[in-house]
Amino acid sequence: MTAPDHPAAPPAAAGFDDPSFGRLAALIYREAGIVLGPEKTSMMRARLTKRLAASGAPDLDAYLRLVDGGKRDDELANLVSALTTNVTHFFRESHHFDFLRQTVFSDPSLRGRLPRIWSAGCSSGQEPYSIAMTAQSCDARATITATDVDRQILARAERAIYADAEIGGVPLHLRAAAFDRVPEGWRIRPALRAMVSFQPLNLHAFWPFDGPFDAIFCRNVIIYFDPAAQMRLWSRFCTQLRPGGLLFIGHSERIPDTMRGVLRPVGHTIYRYLPS
Numbered sequence: 001m002t003a004p005d006h007p008a009a010p011p012a013a014a015g016f017d018d019p020s021f022g023r024l025a026a027l028i029y030r031e032a033g034i035v036l037g038p039e040k041t042s043m044m045r046a047r048l049t050k051r052l053a054a055s056g057a058p059d060l061d062a063y064l065r066l067v068d069g070g071k072r073d074d075e076l077a078n079l080v081s082a083l084t085t086n087v088t089h090f091f092r093e094s095h096h097f098d099f100l101r102q103t104v105f106s107d108p109s110l111r112g113r114l115p116r117i118w119s120a121g122c123s124s125g126q127e128p129y130s131i132a133m134t135a136q137s138c139d140a141r142a143t144i145t146a147t148d149v150d151r152q153i154l155a156r157a158e159r160a161i162y163a164d165a166e167i168g169g170v171p172l173h174l175r176a177a178a179f180d181r182v183p184e185g186w187r188i189r190p191a192l193r194a195m196v197s198f199q200p201l202n203l204h205a206f207w208p209f210d211g212p213f214d215a216i217f218c219r220n221v222i223i224y225f226d227p228a229a230q231m232r233l234w235s236r237f238c239t240q241l242r243p244g245g246l247l248f249i250g251h252s253e254r255i256p257d258t259m260r261g262v263l264r265p266v267g268h269t270i271y272r273y274l275p276s
């Protein structure tokens with residue numbers, strides 16, 4: 001994986017009764033910036049059972065030697081995938097999409113060019129496809145870049161097939177234009193899929209983007225990082241927004257007061273980038 005821009009040892013690696021879990025916490029912090037403290041030991045144990053069995057490692061120490069030696073990047077990616085939390089749903093925090101409809105997709109100054117939107121930490125795709133559905137409902141289109149550190153969840157997002165229970169959040173009047181019936185469930189229609197391009201990206205590593213975004217969605221992702229990493233990311237997002245661009249964050253996340261000069265609140269968990 002690409003080298004991260006944070007220190008190699010998380011404060012949270014200490015305090016584990018079993019030092020192997022401390023090493024595991026240090027590894028996931030190094031690879032994805034995710035802080036897993038001792039209180040997450042049983043979650044880690046449960047999620048690792050399958051990985052140990054699949055890799056043939058007899059115990060956690062042997063598994064860590066396998067993934068941390070640089071020879072099994074495929075298994076390292078599987079480990080990152082096992083330890084990320086991918087909970088998401090369509091139109092999560094629906095007021096964000098109302099705001100998008102009333103601003104970006106109604107902005108006359110954007111006529112003639114497609115809005116560029118980044119869904120950072122997109123999980124299984126419901127967030128970027130909700131953005132695409134919002135654009136379509138305004139007879140608009142957008143160029144949506146959707147990224148995640150978890151390659152397995154990105155593969156699911158690209159497949160774009162969802163079960164009956166998963167499409168519940170999609171407003172009824174949007175469903176017919178959003179999905180095709182397929183044997184495995186409901187597939188996002190081609191016109192919506194065409195708006196979204198997925199790519200693996202670790203938020204703590206290099207960002208390969210050129211040109212600013214009109215809006216960035218980074219919701220319910222930063223909450224897993226330590227305060228210093230969160231602070232760095234809020235600043236880095238500003239470098240990727242055009243002046244006047246929007247930052248949408250998760251319901252339990254918070255922009256520090258020191259940044260309120262450039263990221264001005266314009267709605268609940270919505271900020272406009274206004275550099276002085």
Ligand SMILES: C[S@@+](CC[C@H](N)C(=O)[O-])C[C@H]1O[C@@H](n2cnc3c(N)ncnc32)[C@H](O)[C@@H]1O
Nearest residue numbers: 032084087088121123149150202203219220221
């Ligand atoms: C809880 S989901 C949030 C999904 C969506 N943004 C939402 O709000 O519904 C968090 C996502 O962040 C991703 N993630 C965690 N660490 C990351 C990192 N360092 N870089 C990029 N994505 C990361 C996880 O893989 C996961 O898919």
